[in-house]
Amino acid sequence: MPPRLAMMSQVDFDGPLARRLWNKCRRESTLSKYTPFCVCLACGCLDIDTFRCYIDQDIHFLEAFARAYELAAECADDDDAKHSIIELRKEVTEELKMHASFVKEWGGEDRKAAPVSPATVKYTEFLLATASGMIEGLNLATPFERTKVPAYALGAMTPCMRLYAYLASEFKVAIGPVYGDHLYKTWIENYASPGFEKAAERIEDVLEKVATTLTGEELDTIEKLYNKAMKLELDFFWSQPVGQKTVVPLIRNHNPAVDRLVIFSDYDLTCTVVDSSAILAEIAIVRAPKSIPNPDPDQPAEEQTIRMTSAELKNRWGDISRQYTDEYEDCIDRITTSRTDEFRYDDLCRALEQLSAFEKRANDRVIKSRLLKGLNFDDIKRAGEHLIIQEGCFKFFSTASRNERLNVGINIVSYCWCGDLIRSSFNSAGLLTQVSIQCNEFMFEEAVSTGDLVRKIESPIDKVRTFRKILGNYSTDKNNFSLYIGDAVGDLLCLLEADIGIVIGSSSSLRRLATRYGVSFVPLYPNVVRKQKVLTGETLLSWKRLSGVLYTVSSWAEIHALVLGC
Structure with a gap:
């Protein structure tokens, strides 16, 4: 048993940091794509008001994302790292413009935006607290300790980019080569595009760079932040108010009074x-x-145990x-x-x-x-x-x-x-x-x-x-x-x-x-x-x-x- 465990442990330390962290969160990424919201979005039958509500929530999140980059850049003590983080923030600005086009395409310009949901608040507060250096179990009081904030912040932000790229690519595979009249084709194409994949890889590369000098204990903190961010992403998708009948999960359609x-x-x-x-x-x-000792010659053959x-x-x-x-x-x-x-x-x-x-x-x-x-x-x-x-x-x-x-x-x-x-x-x-x-x-x-x-x-x-x-x-x-x-x-x-x-x-x-x-x-x-x-x-x-x-x-x-x- 111990040799196998040792082998598995060694595998965990192979490869880039972001890839290792992503692989450890496969459960959360799988559960996310099976949420009623994501399944309905993937097939193109998601109620339009539900999608508009989601876009409103995502805009709140992206605004927090941009602010988190600003806070992280302020703590960076390396000019290259600071520049890289600022460039990442610019990409969020472009994504917000893309969301503005979504709002226009799906005809929600004149409507009143949905209030921020509890799941969105929980996620954005976690993100901004992390980028501000307020991390559970840590006291980042000195200037030197605060230079670790960019790594912690990116650890909490990286899974969002990777998850969106993953979900969109899974949706695209599920739909097949012919979209037909798919209502959310633009959304899927944007997040499944080579450009967005490169954006996800860029934040992962910056995370790798700013984490190179961290200790094992500090890398464990990044893993915890990454994992928590993935769980909050899952909660975010699960909390989207899907009122229509859905295939999944089976429990949603289960009436314990009549079903077993x-x-x-x-x-x-x-x-x-x-x-x-x-x-x-x-x-x-x-x-x-x-x-095996030699048999006792005085013992009958039929009594000897072979x-x-x-x-x-x-x-x-x-x-x-x-x-x-x-x-x-x-x-x-x-x-x-x-x-x-x-x-x-x-x-x-x-x-x-x-x-x-x-x-x-x-x-x-x-x-x-x-x-x-x-x-x-x-x-x-x-x-x-x-x-x-x-x-x-x-x-x-x-x-x-x-x-x-x-x-x-x-x-x-x-x-x-x-x-x-x-x-x-x-x-x-x-x-x-x-x-x-x-x-x-x-x-x-x-x-x-x-x-x-x-x-x-x-x-x-x-x-x-x-x-x-x-x-x-x-x-x-x-x-x-x-x-x-x-x-x-x-x-x-x-x-x-x-x-x-x-x-x-x-x-x-x-x-x-x-x-x-x-x-x-x-x-x-x-x-x-x-x-x-x-x-x-x-x-x-x-x-x-x-x-x-x-x-x-x-x-x-x-x-x-x-x-x-x-």
Whole structure:
């Protein structure tokens, strides 16, 4: 565990400062683009009065931005830095002129400007306080200490520029090459332009220069300011008064009196960074003796326990793993010989029955090898507590289970050999009572594994049967809406039978097999934008099970944004 953490920590220090800070705020940038305001703006259907209100707020913000540059320049002790900051301020002046053209284009010249919103006030006050040297936990009293203010101020201002460039480019990708009669084309083109991208890069370059002499502690302060600015940006977009019906978040359209959200998720490589089978094998190898003493000649042969050294276990596990990989690829090749452009679920089920038979034979091989015999329950529990979880995964489950507006059921459906490993993992996050876990189980004698399994879920067919059974067990007094999150071929049938099937990760075998049977993989965000554009009637009805369409995401933050919003 420690070597991996050390490696991850080292990555954090690679690359330019602004890039590192931006990468650490991917969650906030993702949540921002999924806000009702941004989704409606992206598709061009945002109510015009909402957009005008937003422009009014943004003008207040840009005026504060210009003032913050002035304050930062006053504290700069380097002529080059001062000049660079003054030049950045000039760009804000140009952006304010652009906003004046927005006001003219969208016909709001004669109307009364909207009052400043609480979210705008909170953001601008934070910005001006930072540029004035009033930073929580710091006392910048001396002239020398105040020379650090430009770096702190730019740390709070840089994420705004980068976020706008990011959002506009994401909107442009979601819309595609043809804008048609898109109402907000000018706005998107301005912020997605090479010119604005260069402006974002310029402020990042100036931040890099003014931060070169800072200590590690001072760089930590910049990171905190950057992160807070991103959170305030998210609050700013989330607070825009969108009164129209929206596709996202799902909770916005959820009536707890009549609706129930049923969440399903795979575990290995969906929730976790590494596969649990490798963890269990590693425990067995580490705990095995380095050498085996000669057997007692006076003991009957049938009473002698046959054991393997750690080296023998490692070699045996390597052989079994290689055999599994080779035979799995052969099986996938056999069931992907035919191809159809039409989605054919029944044909896919028949193909996966062949894979199911293979998976069960592979488990037979592991059990007969006795590789998993002798594992101590406490070792398994500790391993579960320290498993590396995908960023945002447990936060999503925790937030969903605590949300009073949701009637939610959370179910883990997994091939994992050992349910105790999963339970320990969820228990370490305080989530054990919030989830139902369905998987295989180790058999134990006096807290030591026998090497046998209670085999419950070994194949795609087993998984989808379990999925159907769980869904059927929920009472019919409410509308059950299902969401399944998975990453591999084993999840395919469940993904397709759920109202929304979300694929996280990039399994080549999943895509290769599924596309052969007419399944389409589409990025979630552009699809959300398209659904918003054509939205009529009930929003949940726009998601259809067994449609042959699966939605791809790059992180759990996207799933969180879709379901729960900010």
